[in-house]
Amino acid sequence: MYCKKCGVQNADGAPTCTACGAPLTKNPYQPVGAQQPFGQVGGSMMGEKPKNYLVESILVTLCCCLPLGIAGIVFAAQVDSKWNAGDQHGAIASADNAKKFTLIGFGIGLVMNVVVFGIQILAAIGAASAQ
Numbered sequence: 405m406y407c408k409k410c411g412v413q414n415a416d417g418a419p420t421c422t423a424c425g426a427p428l429t430k431n432p433y434q435p436v437g438a439q440q441p442f443g444q445v446g447g448s449m450m451g452e453k454p455k456n457y458l459v460e461s462i463l464v465t466l467c468c469c470l471p472l473g474i475a476g477i478v479f480a481a482q483v484d485s486k487w488n489a490g491d492q493h494g495a496i497a498s499a500d501n502a503k504k505f506t507l508i509g510f511g512i513g514l515v516m517n518v519v520v521f522g523i524q525i526l527a528a529i530g531a532a533s534a535q
């Protein structure tokens with residue numbers, strides 16, 4: 405190929421002219437990777453129904469933290485109803501809220517159980533050492 409700037413012949417595929425250093429691209433403005441498929445990043449809008457965390461929120465209600473578990477159940481119930489009504493964004497938002505309350509409730513419940521367990525251990529130690 406010939407350099408467009410100075411006319412010196414260069415080897416095919418050479419990145420720059422050996423004489424003047426000008427870039428030797430045959431089609432400098434052709435975008436690289438223009439054939440990449442679109443729409444793969446966000447996923448399909450008609451995807452599967454989001455996980456509603458209903459079972460987890462019920463477990464939180466029963467085992468850990470009643471108010472947050474109930475909030476999780478409320479949002480979990482909204483996931484199905486909103487999804488069935490065609491409100492995909494609302495269903496996803498409710499799923500996020502259900503997940504949030506379930507995880508917070510589980511975390512608080514876990515801490516509370518550990519604290520209660522620790523108090524019981526201390527009480528048992530105290531009772532044992534008092535004898």
Ligand SMILES: [Zn+2]
Nearest residue numbers: 407410421424
């Ligand atoms: Zn040149």
